[in-house]
Amino acid sequence: MRRRSLLTAALAAPLATAGAVGALQSPAQAATWYSSDKYAVWTTGDYELGNNVWGSGAGPQSIWANSYSNWGVWADHPNTGGVKSYAYVGHSLGRDVWSMGNVSSNANVTVPSGSGLAYATAYDVWANGWDYEIMIWTQWQGPVGPIGSYVTDVNLGYQNWAYYQGSNGSNDVHSFMARNQTTDSWVDITAHCQWLVANGRMPQVSVDEIGFGFEITSSAGGYNFNCNSYSLWM
Template sequence: MRRRSLLTAALTAPLATAGAVGALQSPAQAANWSSSDNWGKWTDGAYTVNNHVWGSGAGPQSIWANSHSNWGVWADHPNTGGVKSYPHVGFDLGRDVWNMGNVSSNHNVTVPSGSGLSYCTTFDVWGNGTDHEIMIWTQWHGAVGAIGSYVTDVNLGGRDWALYQGSNGANAVYSFLARNHTTDSWVDITAHCQWLVANGRMPQVSIDHIAFGFEITSSAGGHNFNCNSYELWT
């Protein structure tokens, strides 16, 4: 899967929940699966859990999973620019945007806070293969921001989002950034996708893949990012 390049437009906000620092947390020791391979992947039914360390200058990262809804990573990426990894859980949908059904998701995560950290918790929804990338950021920390330019604010699923639109040189990117950060969140994915088409921002595409995880730019010293629960309704 193609991924986007260096993030722009610094945005910051405080986080309410902190993760531990250091070696892998105890769930990894008894997890159903774990891996330190950059491209480590584990299948759980219709879902895949992916380590997905892909960026230039990345450090070590290890992933563990008990299921697609309970997993986490320990990441030690240097405090330099550019996304280093996107550990995530993925699901293939393959439906036309106007006939995708009521697709929504609920998640609860535990993330670190402090200086030198840069990351976001985000959905990554792909249309027409990898031609169109819809990102839905539910919270973020440090000097990260969306590709492209600010377009407008929009209320979707009962929440306010700031929409940015641009290109990473390989595909169009549409980023919805939550105006109110939360580590415990429900997201109406269908509403985001269909709003883009109804308002002429994106062509009528097939929504092919839905991913959720942590896009990590820097986590020097080693930090834990945990997905405590995750559900996707399709």
């Protein structure tokens, strides 16, 4: 799961208030897997989990997991601009967009709130290798926002999304921002991918990887980001 900076200035849309988590390191070392290595990866079945601390000026971050569906990170990143990390659970798909089947996902997370925090809870879908990136933001806080410009609102999977299109200089980035943010999300991934192709925003592609996780810009003092449950239906 490759990452680079995707967050820009804050959106004008109001932010949801997330449940507070104390600024204390999580009891990660009691989990099945734990690592404080910047690029730690753990494979369990068909899933991989990664710490993925890749941004400039990042502080310490540790990841723990009991399974692909129950994991989290503790992160202490300075309150400076630029994404510091994208901790994730990922799964390879490798299907043509028109024959990818009904791919959907549910995730329940516990995330911190308070001043100085900047992060997003988001799906990160890659197509045609690294040529096209589809980000589906379910919840965020602080001065963060998608690359590119607002295009339109769209209803997908019986939910309303603000669609943005842009490029990071290496690949196209398509972002869907939830109009109703939630820490207990259900996302129709197929609907998002096929809408992009049907509306001429993306060519007919192979949908290769599906990731879900926390893209963290600022978390000074140390905060917990927990994925309490995660399901991916394919």
